[in-house]
Amino acid sequence: MPIETVPGPEKVRFDRVTKRFGDQTVLDGLDLAVAPGERVTLIGPSGSGKTTILRLLMTLERVTDGVVHVDGEPFSHMPSGPGGKLVPADERYLAPRRRRVGMVFQQFNLFPHLSVLANVTEAPRHVLGLDADEAAARARDLLGLVGLADKEDAHPTRLSGGQQQRVAIARALAMRPELLLLDEVTSALDPELVAEVLDVLRDVAAGTDITMLCVTHEMAFARDVSDRLLMFDRGRVLESGPPGKLLDAPEHERTREFLRSIR
Amino acid sequence: MTGSGTAVFLSELGRALPAITEGLLVTLEATGLGAALALLVAFALGLAARSRLLPVRGAARFAVELLRGTSLYVQLFWLFFALPMLGFRLEPMACGVLAFGLNYGAYGAEVVRGSIAAVPAAQTEAAIALGMGPGLRLRRIVLPQAYALMVPPFKNLLIQLLKATPLLSLVTVADLTFRIDQLRAATGGTAAAYLLLLLLYFCVAALLGAGMNALERRAQARLGVVGGDA
Numbered sequence: 001m002p003i004e005t006v007p008g009p010e011k012v013r014f015d016r017v018t019k020r021f022g023d024q025t026v027l028d029g030l031d032l033a034v035a036p037g038e039r040v041t042l043i044g045p046s047g048s049g050k051t052t053i054l055r056l057l058m059t060l061e062r063v064t065d066g067v068v069h070v071d072g073e074p075f076s077h078m079p080s081g082p083g084g085k086l087v088p089a090d091e092r093y094l095a096p097r098r099r100r101v102g103m104v105f106q107q108f109n110l111f112p113h114l115s116v117l118a119n120v121t122e123a124p125r126h127v128l129g130l131d132a133d134e135a136a137a138r139a140r141d142l143l144g145l146v147g148l149a150d151k152e153d154a155h156p157t158r159l160s161g162g163q164q165q166r167v168a169i170a171r172a173l174a175m176r177p178e179l180l181l182l183d184e185v186t187s188a189l190d191p192e193l194v195a196e197v198l199d200v201l202r203d204v205a206a207g208t209d210i211t212m213l214c215v216t217h218e219m220a221f222a223r224d225v226s227d228r229l230l231m232f233d234r235g236r237v238l239e240s241g242p243p244g245k246l247l248d249a250p251e252h253e254r255t256r257e258f259l260r261s262i263r
Numbered sequence: 264m265t266g267s268g269t270a271v272f273l274s275e276l277g278r279a280l281p282a283i284t285e286g287l288l289v290t291l292e293a294t295g296l297g298a299a300l301a302l303l304v305a306f307a308l309g310l311a312a313r314s315r316l317l318p319v320r321g322a323a324r325f326a327v328e329l330l331r332g333t334s335l336y337v338q339l340f341w342l343f344f345a346l347p348m349l350g351f352r353l354e355p356m357a358c359g360v361l362a363f364g365l366n367y368g369a370y371g372a373e374v375v376r377g378s379i380a381a382v383p384a385a386q387t388e389a390a391i392a393l394g395m396g397p398g399l400r401l402r403r404i405v406l407p408q409a410y411a412l413m414v415p416p417f418k419n420l421l422i423q424l425l426k427a428t429p430l431l432s433l434v435t436v437a438d439l440t441f442r443i444d445q446l447r448a449a450t451g452g453t454a455a456a457y458l459l460l461l462l463l464y465f466c467v468a469a470l471l472g473a474g475m476n477a478l479e480r481r482a483q484a485r486l487g488v489v490g491g492d493a
Contacts, residue, residue, distance in 0.1 A: 060392075091397065102393075105392075109386060112486045112487055123395060127396075157486075157487035172392070172393075175393055175394060
């Protein structure tokens with residue numbers, strides 16, 4: 001079910017964003033806009049800058065040049081001084097804004113010193129200030145959603161990769177993010193565990209209006225949940241369009257080549 | 264030792280037992296207070312060494328290198344003999360605790376710094392992704408995991424600190440070594456007295472080690488590192 005692209009302020013906007021690591025240019029003057037509630041999947045060869053886009057939005061990296069906006073206000077930068085000149089955002093500016101963004105990582109990154117339930121309640125309790133009961137109730141709902149209601153006391157390292165990733169999804173959702181970033185969330189999983197994670201994400205996509213940015217090589221999943229696919233190549237968007245068009249009738253030879261290579 | 268020598272030693276040992284016990288308590292006190300101060304110094308310098316501010320980081324590095332690079336023996340003598348000449352007089356025990364705390368704290372600072380650095384960056388990133396600020400990330404996510412890495416090296420430092428406490432007897436503190444030395448002087452049983460001293464330090468070290476091992480097992484079980492229940 002395609003979602004109408006809502007007019008008005010964009011959820012995410014990249015303004016001529018460049019990111020360099022040393023002398024390697026990962027993003028090269030990228031312009032990108034994502035509407036509220038839109039589900040966008042980034043595809044392309046590895047090293048083409050897809051993950052960097054998510055990491056910039058999660059403030060795990062800083063832009064080399066250009067500005068990232070979220071909800072129509074600067075995010076990578078903040079206005080400073082009487083002229084409102086944009087300077088790199090500091091921790092204080094970022095703290096409240098970053099809470100609207102959540103991320104699920106390729107390697108799950110659960111907290112090994114906390115139980116499954118405590119992994120999910122940690123941030124709602126200590127960042128949002130929920131009391132223990134409230135946070136636990138929210139966490140149990142989400143663990144139910146991801147099919148792990150019976151694992152709340154388990155130690156994260158005792159779970160399968162697929163179960164760990166589902167906990168990580170519940171943990172991210174517990175903060176009620178408006179923008180959810182999914183960074184190759186099934187790439188570290190054994191093939192037989194991929195489906196359980198993607199099924200959970202299909203449910204999340206169908207049951208919420210969270211804006212989602214997704215990096216994946218699972219084209220069937222991308223086709224199901226995405227409103228739009230972006231094909232990246234060398235730090236730039238090579239082509240974009242609805243999944244049907246981009247997957248079935250790509251315009252560029254490089255896109256065809258890439259799609260053949262991952263089948 | 265002759266038969267009568269043994270009898271003399273044993274009867275003197277019996278008479279000296281309260282004094283030796285007192286000496287043992289002084290040694291334990293110096294170890295405990297020294298370790299407590301060392302722990303404070305270790306966290307203060309270890310965290311400062313990770314500061315984003317260059318002056319803070321630099322000062323911490325300098326303090327660590329200075330304290331590690333000068334002998335504990337000299338530091339203690341400096342506090343006990345030289346400081347009074349500058350107008351500050353500390354109790355002999357305070358000199359000892361201060362010297363142990365600063366010296367072993369500097370080694371401990373490296374343990375704290377290294378253990379924090381050894382927690383995977385992905386853990387910090389996961390915490391950032393959950394909106395946690397720097398203080399919360401350190402306190403709730405990084406330190407609890409770093410703690411499990413700190414315990415084994417801290418155990419070594421604690422036992423080294425215990426073994427450094429005989430220096431106290433050089434600055435007039437009546438610790439275990441001081442008391443046993445009195446026994447040796449009273450009886451002439453040098454071999455027996457020093458053998459007893461070895462055994463006593465060994466027993467205390469074994470007890471401290473066992474305690475630290477229990478902490479280590481608990482910390483690792485919490486992280487799910489070793490098998491067992493979870």
